[in-house]
Amino acid sequence: MKWWWKLRTEPQHLWAEVISSLHHLSTKPIDVYSKKSLSGVWNNIAGIRKALDKKGIPVTSILSKPISPHGASWRCELSPDGTYTVRALRQRLDYRPHNNVEKFCWLKVFPLKVNCFIWRAAMGRIPVAVELSKRGVSVETKNCLMCNEGEESTDHVLVDCPYARRVFEGVFGWCGMSMEPFHSVKELVDSASRWGRCQKKRELLLAIYYGTIWCIWKSRNERVFKKILHPKLKVIDFIKSMTYLWVKNTGEIIRMDWATWSQCPLL
Ligand SMILES: [Zn+2]
Known part of the structure; x- marks a missing residue:
């Protein structure tokens, strides 16, 4: 190679x-x-x-x-x-999944960079303050700038941070599901891999989770590099439209119009 x-x-x-x-x-x-x-x-x-x-x-x-x-x-x-x-x-x-964990799923409907980002995030290998600091990179602060309450580790900023949780609450509500107590990217992704009985719906849920993690990361970058904090509703709207465009463009796993998708994507 x-x-x-x-x-x-x-x-x-x-x-x-x-x-x-x-x-x-x-x-x-x-x-x-x-x-x-x-x-x-x-x-x-x-x-x-x-x-x-x-x-x-x-x-x-x-x-x-x-x-x-x-x-x-x-x-x-x-x-x-x-x-x-x-x-x-x-x-x-x-890369091997942990015990009792499903294999990491590369979604063809999503751009390569998104799949790679989620894969790295599931292993805790993205450039957050805690990881950079471990590798000897000097960082201004290890605190999470989204909440100022915890250290910026991968799982904190993408799943456990109050900001990420508010976004996920909205996404779960949109999907008609109750919020589950996830504390890591891996738990989240693995739970989608095991969810339901319909393969197509499972892929849709996984696509929504990947899209949500990706958008939370983009919001984090806007906060860190441009000092902009997007409100959760704006992020949720972006997740809805971005995932719709990606899954719709391939035509492989969805035949649904925007009105239905924006109301409940897993119908
Ligand atoms: Zn935080």
């Missing part, structure tokens, strides 16, 4: 130019790394795709080329700063 990353991010190097030319990569989709009919060392390296597929990790969930206002550039979705490290891939390969 290291060589795939180098091929994409250092295309000016002679070896990368030779590989690209031999395998006609400039004319191939961005998730293709080799021409199968050729043999040799590079095709052995390219064989990692099969190994990753067997582990249920598609290469597109690791390397992507998102388009931003500054153009398209390659990034590794396994690390917060978008650069590839062997450690990040090792963590992804080693």
Whole structure:
């Protein structure tokens, strides 16, 4: 995988130019790394795709080329700063659910960055004050700026913080469910994986949970970096519209109009 990353991010190097030319990569989709009919060392390296597929990790969930206002550039979705490290891939390969816990579910309907964020959050590996401090990064305060009541750990800011709880209360009410006493991202995600008997509705609930966690994190960032604290109703409205657009766009798990969705998404 290291060589795939180098091929994409250092295309000016002679070896990368030779590989690209031999395998006609400039004319191939961005998730293709080799021409199968050729043999040799590079095709052995390219064989990692099969190994990753067997582990249920598609290469597109690791390397992507998102388009931003500054153009398209390659990034590794396994690390917060978008650069590839062997450690990040090792963590992804080693990720195993705890006892009696369902497997982490990658939702195709959601952008890769959201799935990766939730996956990292479920392991407690997102750049919150407590985690940064543990890694020797100097932080102004370890306090949660959403409530000023607790330390900013992953589970606190995304689930246990009074602000997050108020948002979740609204989301549970919208879904017609009573609020359950979750204290961690993992508990929340795992409970959705086991919820109900209908696979499609379960995926919808999971999508709503992922969307809620993602929006709480965006609100946290607005608070930390722009000093803006969004009211919970605004965040809940955003969760409703964002999850609707994402699940609707794929057309895979929902055939519901906006009016019905905004009233009760799990009907
Ligand atoms: Zn808090």
